Amino acid sequence: GHQPQYNARSGPTARNEGVLRIVPIAQLNPYQNRWTIKARITSKSEIRHWQNARGEGKVFNFDCIDEHKGEIRATGFNQAADKFHPMVQVGSVYTISKGNLKPARKQYNPLNCDYEISLEPNSVIEECLDDPSSKSIPSQLYKFRKIADVQSMEPGAMVDILGVLQSVSELVSLTRRDGSDTNKRSISLADNSGCSIEATLWGALGSNEGVQLEQAMLSPDPVFVACKALRITDFGGRSLGTISSSCFTINADVPEMEALRRWQAEGGCSSLTALSTGGGGGGGRSDQRCTLGMLKEDVRQQVSSGSPVYLNVCGSITYIRHENGVMYPACPNKVGERNCAKKMREEDRGNERSWFCERCNFDSPTCDWRYMLSITAADFSGHSWLTVFSEAGEQIFGMTALALHDLQESDPPAYDRAIQEANFKPFVFRLKVAEETYNDETRIKSTVSKADPINYAAESKLLLGFLRKLKNDEPVFTCGAA
Numbered sequence: 132g133h134q135p136q137y138n139a140r141s142g143p144t145a146r147n148e149g150v151l152r153i154v155p156i157a158q159l160n161p162y163q164n165r166w167t168i169k170a171r172i173t174s175k176s177e178i179r180h181w182q183n184a185r186g187e188g189k190v191f192n193f194d195c196i197d198e199h200k201g202e203i204r205a206t207g208f209n210q211a212a213d214k215f216h217p218m219v220q221v222g223s224v225y226t227i228s229k230g231n232l233k234p235a236r237k238q239y240n241p242l243n244c245d246y247e248i249s250l251e252p253n254s255v256i257e258e259c260l261d262d263p264s265s266k267s268i269p270s271q272l273y274k275f276r277k278i279a280d281v282q283s284m285e286p287g288a289m290v291d292i293l294g295v296l297q298s299v300s301e302l303v304s305l306t307r308r309d310g311s312d313t314n315k316r317s318i319s320l321a322d323n324s325g326c327s328i329e330a331t332l333w334g335a336l337g338s339n340e341g342v343q344l345e346q347a348m349l350s351p352d353p354v355f356v357a358c359k360a361l362r363i364t365d366f367g368g369r370s371l372g373t374i375s376s377s378c379f380t381i382n383a384d385v386p387e388m389e390a391l392r393r394w395q396a397e398g399g400c401s402s403l404t405a406l407s408t409g410g411g412g413g414g415g416r417s418d419q420r421c422t423l424g425m426l427k428e429d430v431r432q433q434v435s436s437g438s439p440v441y442l443n444v445c446g447s448i449t450y451i452r453h454e455n456g457v458m459y460p461a462c463p464n465k466v467g468e469r470n471c472a473k474k475m476r477e478e479d480r481g482n483e484r485s486w487f488c489e490r491c492n493f494d495s496p497t498c499d500w501r502y503m504l505s506i507t508a509a510d511f512s513g514h515s516w517l518t519v520f521s522e523a524g525e526q527i528f529g530m531t532a533l534a535l536h537d538l539q540e541s542d543p544p545a546y547d548r549a550i551q552e553a554n555f556k557p558f559v560f561r562l563k564v565a566e567e568t569y570n571d572e573t574r575i576k577s578t579v580s581k582a583d584p585i586n587y588a589a590e591s592k593l594l595l596g597f598l599r600k601l602k603n604d605e606p607v608f609t610c611g612a613a
């Protein structure tokens with residue numbers, strides 16, 4: 132009739148519909164010259180600059196899906212990047228035409244599509260405003276896998292995860308191999324497979340999405356996150372990392388959510404198997420805490436199985452044993468790549484001071500002063516003896532062992548004051564707890580690898596997380612990953 136024809140020519144989108152035949156993404160192939168797809172943008176990268184022997188340029192890409200759940204990536208170089216990057220917005224629906232179809236570069240492109248669109252400056256991208264048919268296009272396509280399945284999947288594979296957010300770490304800045312700066316932030320997720328895993332958010336994802344997740348964690352309600360396109364790594368057991376097109380959606384509207392909510396409400400997170408071991412001995416996850424009281428029983432049991440346990444405790448120094456000094460004269464000789472560091476013997480050469488290392492058979496007028504001392508530290512749950520070496524000693528006394536040694540020789544009262552000032556100071560201690568056998572007697576030795584001053588903002592966030600765990604009947608303190 133006449134009425135539908137009139138409507139077909141009224142709005143901008145309707146006009147497009149009339150002129151262009153919309154092709155399902157799944158039917159695109161390089162032998163088609165004229166095609167138009169209608170799709171919602173699910174992710175958009177930043178513009179990246181590159182430089183190599185053939186020249187330099189810039190590139191960006193976006194991923195999109197259509198109403199038939201077909202997905203495809205579009206890439207724009209140089210002029211096309213300048214033109215289209217500011218135009219396309221994640222979540223909006225566009226018609227796209229006049230791009231070149233090329234085989235998908237599967238090493239970079241996790242989408243389930245054999246082709247990708249190479250955008251030219253004369254490609255056409257038009258937003259579909261007020262188009263009711265856009266509602267039938269989903270906002271994201273997920274193929275969720277259970278966290279437990281990640282254990283047996285290949286490193287490098289891509290995965291979508293729907294999980295309960297367990298923790299969000301501080302943003303950490305680091306330097307890339309090429310000298311440029313970036314940052315990262317790690318989060319921990321659990322799901323109804325009964326497992327938890329860590330995911331690292333790199334670059335802008337760590338600073339932008341990471342802040343949103345961090346703020347969501349401040350609410351007392353559980354935070355459910357749908358993660359799209361995370362790469363599996365075998366770093367520290369199994370863990371996940373973002374790529375430029377990774378997406379995080381809080382409380383996503385997906386059918387799998389109901390089962391996860393029910394599992395969480397029934398206390399599912401109270402007993403989890405961790406797939407990530409926090410970097411294999413790096414020193415315990417900074418967002419997991421143990422107590423000094425737990426060193427006596429829980430940690431002892433875990434250590435007796437053989438391998439050392441790394442964990443963090445927050446406590447105050449209550450005693451510094453210093454009758455025999457807090458440092459020793461270490462051998463400065465290089466043995467392989469490391470310093471020998473064995474204790475040197477002071478030789479009596481009349482007026483001259485001389486040091487001798489039996490291991491190296493090495494005679495030297497100087498030695499390398501290093502911290503080695505025992506302290507006790509206490510928290511609300513108990514106290515424990517801890518052994519302190521070099522770096523942690525510098526953190527505790529606020530000066531090098533050489534500086535403190537010079538003070539001891541030149542100004543003994545100032546040396547005593549330096550010891551007293553360190554007493555009763557609070558720290559977050561990073562501990563390595565291991566079994567040690569000495570004279571046929573096996574005991575547990577706790578060594579301080581770091582003594583960080585307390586960052587009160589970070590500590591407050593951690594305590595809020597503990598309150599949430601208490602409310603959900605989840606354990607607050609753990610012995611750390613095995």
Ligand SMILES: [Zn+2]
Nearest residue numbers: 462471488491
């Ligand atoms: Zn030596």
